[in-house]
Amino acid sequence: MAAKTTGKTVKKASVSVDQVAWHQIRPAPVVLVSGPEQFLADRAVRQLRDQLTAEDPSLEVNDLEADHYQPGELISLASPSLFAEPRLIRVSSVEKCTDAFLTETLRYLESPADDTYLVLRHGGGVRGKKLLDALRSGLGGxxxxxxxxxxxxxxKLDFAAAEFRAERRRVTSVALRALVTAFNDDLAELASACQQLISDAADEITEATVEKYYAGRVETNAFKVADMAIAGRQGEALVLLRHALSSGADPVPVVAAFAMKVRTMAKVQGSYGPSGQLASRFGMAPWQVERAQRDVRGWSEDGLGRCIELIAETDAAVKGAERDAIYALERMVTAVATRGSLAR
Structure with missing residues (x-):
């Protein structure tokens, strides 16, 4: 039977349920969110949560990790509560699920609970194929x-254009292409860049607007420099920084990228629990929590604190507080690459 997709119809004999794009998500007893693009998956699930909350602010949201699932968890969360609030159950890592999760979820699909929305996130692979086949055959509705x-x-051009269209902002085709070129390797950073440009007061986003914020990013961008420094690769980070500056990069966005990364790391340091719950607590997306948790491994609280202070000093330096902005940037990169040990 034909499965619905965005823009075209693809025949898949084994699929008898609708297959839609992330922005077409809607409430249903069971929703399978599949595919490798975690950023879009997070957005889809967040959009569904917002839809359900708009319908009923008393929505109860719970998270499960399928790879650490304990028998009875799903049934417990899906059981009617005292006040009969609607429930959203978000399940991550279905591609690594336990046998107990497979068994109990297949049983649950035979008779989903009323006023309950079960979202299953499967990133790819063969684990859980029996469950996927059951869902795609229509079990669970x-x-x-x-x-x-x-x-x-x-x-990516279509994605970026949709970001501006959703906010009713005008953007030129040349500006779109420049933006996509600058952030071609990371969809999350592309989306973030779009949102920053959307907040600009200009009537129309042009190539000049993109250059104002992201000059030099086509060849080397600030986040690449920050990622290299956070990974401890000091020499390579300094080379990337110098290349970015020689390509015309503005030092201010470079410092901003470091500030965003390091402050996010500071938020998650010492915090434990499912990424979905931590994301809700910190006002972040789950992928941001997971990335920050990887980045902060091996850092001390003192080292993070010193780097945050130095980044603030560097921000002031590149805005005129010091005579040598380049030296200030290199000092910041060195401090981050050494996890704060050379912050002073």
Missing amino acids: GFEVVCAELKKETE
Whole structure:
């Protein structure tokens, strides 16, 4: 039977449920969110939560990790509460699920609970195939949200254009192409850049607007420099920084990228629990929590504190507080690459 996708119809004999793009998600007893693009998956699930909350602010939200699932958890969360609030159950890592999760979820699909919305996130692979086949055959009365990786430039251009269109902001085709070129390797950073440009007061986003914020990012961007420094690769980070500056990069966005990364790391340091719960607590997306948790491994609280202070000093330096902005930037990169040990 034909499965619905965005823009075209693809025949899949084994699929009898709707297959839609991330922005077409809607409430259903069971929703399978599949595919490798975690950023789009997070957005889809967040959009569904917002839809359900708008319908009923008393929505109860719970998170499960399928790879650490304990028998009875799903049934417990899906059981009617005292005040009969609607429930959203978000399940991560279905591609690594336990046998108990497979068994109990297949049983649950035979008779989903009333006023309960079960979202299953499967990143890919063969684990859980029996469950996927059951969902795609229609068991549970749900549908599938396909979050495929955006590989082609045209796909990323369409994505960026949709970001501006959703906010009713005008953007030129040249500006769109420049933006996609600058952030071609990370969809999350592309989305963040779009949102920053949307907040600009200009009537129309042009190539000049993009250059104002992200000059030099086409060849080397600030986040690449920050990632290299956080990974402890001091020499490579300094080379990338110098290349970015020689390509015309403005020092201010470079410092901003470091500030965003390090402050996010500071938020998650010492925090434990499912990424979904931590994301809700900190006002972040789950992928941001997971990335920050990886980045902060091996850091001390003192080291983070010293780097945050130095980044603030560097921000002032590149805005005129010091005579040598380049030296201030290199000092910041060195401090971060050494996890704060050379912050002073």
